[in-house]
Amino acid sequence: MSAAAIASPRIRPIREDERAELARVVGANWGSSIVASRGVAHDVGDLPCLIAVDGERWLGAAVYRVEGDECELVLLEAFEKVRGVGTALLAATAAIARRSSCRRLWLMTTNDNLDALRFYQRRGMRLVHVWPEATTEARQKLKPEIPLVGDYGIPLRDELELELVLTEPTAAGGPEPGP
Numbered sequence: 001m002s003a004a005a006i007a008s009p010r011i012r013p014i015r016e017d018e019r020a021e022l023a024r025v026v027g028a029n030w031g032s033s034i035v036a037s038r039g040v041a042h043d044v045g046d047l048p049c050l051i052a053v054d055g056e057r058w059l060g061a062a063v064y065r066v067e068g069d070e071c072e073l074v075l076l077e078a079f080e081k082v083r084g085v086g087t088a089l090l091a092a093t094a095a096i097a098r099r100s101s102c103r104r105l106w107l108m109t110t111n112d113n114l115d116a117l118r119f120y121q122r123r124g125m126r127l128v129h130v131w132p133e134a135t136t137e138a139r140q141k142l143k144p145e146i147p148l149v150g151d152y153g154i155p156l157r158d159e160l161e162l163e164l165v166l167t168e169p170t171a172a173g174g175p176e177p178g179p
């Protein structure tokens, strides 16, 4: 089946009565509804969340949290990939962070997630920190469900921190211009 373009998926905040379903879906995809980042366990069911929808059908979700002048994108997942859903959710989260006067939007991903590294860097995000063995420690202390081996058969060990500086005019709404 070829990817049909979704011109602009509708994005809305999650409803309270949908939170259990979000936790179920994230749990099914990621072992549990807990996301570990920089030594902290976040339960996606407890945090603000944007849902991309096509009618009643969920296309993707972005879970975030604002603390001080920073916004962490705790989870971004497109349930239907390569149709513009991730891009739209990232842009919507960045817009919320800007409206909340955040200085930066940041996230942690894991060392195996080459697809996410590509996706985020194409959208203006910069790799600003490597946290060696942070995933190993998260597996030991926070989330035993984290597998030992991740995408592409890469051992899952480290967290990579990416950020988008929101005081710069770069928009997280599409890929950076090519060379």
Ligand SMILES: CC(C)(COP(=O)(O)OP(=O)(O)OC[C@H]1O[C@@H](n2cnc3c(N)ncnc32)[C@H](O)[C@@H]1OP(=O)(O)O)[C@@H](O)C(=O)NCCC(=O)NCCS
Residues within 6 Å of the ligand: 003, 004, 005, 006, 075, 076, 077, 078, 079, 080, 081, 082, 083, 084, 085, 086, 087, 088, 107, 108, 109, 110, 113, 115, 116, 118, 119, 122, 175
């Ligand atoms: C990373 C992730 C969120 C990206 O979401 P996505 O919805 O697939 O992303 P998009 O569709 O917006 O963009 C992906 C590519 O598809 C392209 N695309 C979008 N619509 C398309 C269409 N109709 N036809 C062909 N290509 C299309 C985009 O241009 C983009 O390519 P580019 O980067 O070369 O510009 C998604 O792969 C995902 O959910 N991964 C698993 C969870 C994860 O790893 N999350 C991040 C961890 S922190």
